Amino acid sequence: YDEVCPYDMSTSPDVVYTFIPSVDVGINVDLFGSAYDTKVYMYDENLALVACNDDFYSDYTSLLENIPVVGGVQYYVVVDGYNLGGLDYALDVQF
Helix, strand or coil: CCCCCCCCCCCCEEEEEEEEECCEEEEECCCCCCCCCEEEEEEECCCCEEEEEEEECCCCCCCEEEEEEECCEEEEEEECCCCCCCCCCCCCCCC
């Protein structure tokens, strides 16, 4: 996976998580504290891009903040990174 937000060229291996919320809600996906330059995307069940972030924090880690999701719809969260990063990452998801 790769999205322009605002940069492309995410060359790290990707990890994909999926979830189906039971109700409409806002979600936070936070990668602060990761050991490399992260990038994060969220797709809906049709693989349409819902949100994307690269370099929210000064340590080049990413945050999706208060992204609206619809109950009963499947979503995918993709953790990606720059320059073959992909070692340890911290993932905090809050609904």
